[in-house]
Amino acid sequence: MKSFEVIAFDADDTLWHSEDGFHANEQLFVEVLSPFAAAGVDVKAALTAVEHKNLAVFGYGVKAFGLSAIEAAITISEGRVTAEVIGRLVEAVRAQLGEAVRLLPNVADVLERVGRVYRLVLITKGDLIHQTHKVETSGLAHHFSDVEILLEKNSDTYDRLFRKLGVAVERVCMVGNSVRSDILPVISLGGTGVHVPYPLLWELEHIDPLEYDPEHFTQLASIAELPAWLAI
Numbered sequence: 001m002k003s004f005e006v007i008a009f010d011a012d013d014t015l016w017h018s019e020d021g022f023h024a025n026e027q028l029f030v031e032v033l034s035p036f037a038a039a040g041v042d043v044k045a046a047l048t049a050v051e052h053k054n055l056a057v058f059g060y061g062v063k064a065f066g067l068s069a070i071e072a073a074i075t076i077s078e079g080r081v082t083a084e085v086i087g088r089l090v091e092a093v094r095a096q097l098g099e100a101v102r103l104l105p106n107v108a109d110v111l112e113r114v115g116r117v118y119r120l121v122l123i124t125k126g127d128l129i130h131q132t133h134k135v136e137t138s139g140l141a142h143h144f145s146d147v148e149i150l151l152e153k154n155s156d157t158y159d160r161l162f163r164k165l166g167v168a169v170e171r172v173c174m175v176g177n178s179v180r181s182d183i184l185p186v187i188s189l190g191g192t193g194v195h196v197p198y199p200l201l202w203e204l205e206h207i208d209p210l211e212y213d214p215e216h217f218t219q220l221a222s223i224a225e226l227p228a229w230l231a232i
């Protein structure tokens with residue numbers, strides 16, 4: 001059994017599906033905006049650029065996506081986008097916010113097994129209302145001693161959080177789908193990261209592949225492999 005005190009989990013695309021919903025709404029955006037775009041304009045890339053520009057002000061999550069989509073629709077169409085199209089985008093955002101949580105395979109069983117041995121903490125980022133709603137309706141909340149919703153996941157916010165939780169980062173193992181948000185900041189503090197990729201990754205989470213110290217970094221094909229990796 002590995003000698004961690006806390007196993008911390010990311011939520012979106014680690015415990016439940018998330019990015020596929022954004023992906024579907026990006027596809028919708030491209031479909032409804034393309035007729036308004038000038039020839040040669042990459043509609044999807046234009047949307048991502050607006051999201052990137054707005055990140056520090058709007059934060060993460062579905063509502064931030066929706067605002068950026070409306071701004072990008074106006075810009076791409078040079079003001080010609082119709083109220084009907086804007087209405088469809090808003091309705092798609094509302095549907096995404098109201099969608100029931102869809103757990104990834106084996107998640108409930110893995111949390112049950114790992115939670116018998118370690119303290120479990122949930123660390124997510126994004127919109128407070130939406131993330132809280134997802135945690136509360138996921139049926140998973142009882143596995144976690146603490147649920148933390150951060151504005152941003154970087155070494156500063158993790159450091160502050162682990163101090164608050166009263167755990168030394170050397171005794172933390174963070175499990176997540178994003179190397180940029182879930183793994184690198186924790187490793188940089190001296191903790192351990194377990195990367196469990198999800199088939200889709202948001203453009204703004206992409207980083208170039210790096211070499212890691214295998215003692216502090218591992219990649220598993222599925223969360224189902226976690227108990228064996230922890231040797232429990």
Ligand SMILES: [Mg+2]
Nearest residue numbers: 010012013177
């Ligand atoms: Mg995630």
